C-alpha cells in the first residue's frame with residue numbers, strides 16, 4: 058500500500074482548470090493555455106504522501122528552482138514564463154506558483170548520478186552495472202563514480218517506484234535523437250550544478266530532471282522543478298564518507314522518526330503512516346531552508 062494518506066481536494070480558482078494533483082504540485086491551465094504549477098507543502102516518504110505538511114516547503118522548492126533556472130539559463134532554456142499570481146488565486150499561492158509553458162512532456166525521468174547509492178547501488182551490488190552501464194570494482198555506498206552517468210527511469214504513478222531502464226530502452230521509447238538530447242542535456246546540467254553545489258559545501262550525489270518539447274518548434278526545454286532536495290540527493294560535504302548510508306539533507310528526520318518505535322508505524326504493513334510530531338516538522342522545515350540558504354547564499358527570511 059502507498060499513495061496519499063489523505064487525497065487533497067483541488068483549490069478552485071475562477072479562470073483556471075485543474076489538470077492534475079501530483080505528489081507535491083497541483084497543476085492548472087489558465088485561459089492563455091499556459092500551465093500554472095503550484096508547489097504545495099506536501100511531503101512524501103517511503104512512497105507515501107504524508108498527512109502532515111511542512112510549512113513553506115513548496116515556497117522553498119519554487120524559489121530554489123527559480124534560482125537554479127537562472128544559473129543554468131545559458132546552458133538550456135526552461136519552462137518558466139512568469140511568477141505572477143493568477144487573478145483570484147489564494148494569498149497562500151504567493152511564492153509557490155509558476156506560470157510555465159505547457160510542453161509535450163517526455164516520459165523519462167532523466168537522472169544523473171555522480172555518486173553510487175540507492176537503486177544504483179542495489180544494481181551495482183548485483184551486476185557491477187547501473188542502468189546497464191559497467192562500473193569498476195570496489196565502489197561502495199556513497200562512492201564517487203569515475204564520471205557522472207545518465208541513469209534514466211520510467212515515471213511511475215503516485216505510490217509506485219520509478220523503474221530504472223537502459224539507455225537503449227529510452228531510445229526505443231522516445232527515439233534515438235531525443236534520447237541522445239536527453240543524455241547530453243542531463244549530464245551538462247548536472248555537471249554545472251554539481252560544481253556550484255560543491256563550492257557551497259553540498260555534494261550533489263544525484264538528481265532528476267524532466268524535459269519537454271516546445272509545442273511550437275520541438276526544441277528541448279527544462280521543465281518541472283530542478284535541483285531541489287525533493288528531486289536530488291544533497292549530502293553535507295563535510296560528513297560525506299563512502300561505505301555507509303550518507304545522512305539525507307532533508308528527509309532524515311522524517312525517515313528516522315517514521316521508522317522509530319515512537320511513530321508506532323510499521324513500514325512493511327498496509328497501514329498509512331501517522332501524522333508527524335511538531336518537532337520533526339520544524340526540524341525538516343529548517344533543513345529545506347538550510348538547503349536554500351547554503352545553495353543560493355541568501356537568507357530565507
Ligand SMILES: Nc1ncnc2c1ncn2[C@@H]1O[C@H](COP(=O)(O)OP(=O)(O)O)[C@@H](O)[C@H]1O
Nearest residue numbers: 079080081082092136157158159160162280281
Ligand atoms: N512545463 C510543463 N508542461 C507540462 N507538464 C509539466 C511541465 N512541468 C512539469 N510538468 C508535470 O507536472 C507534474 C508536477 O507535479 P509533481 O507533484 O511533481 O508530480 P509527480 O507526482 O508526477 O512527481 C509532473 O507530472 C510533471 O511531469
Ligand SMILES: [Mg+2]
Nearest residue numbers: 079080081281
Ligand atoms: Mg515531481
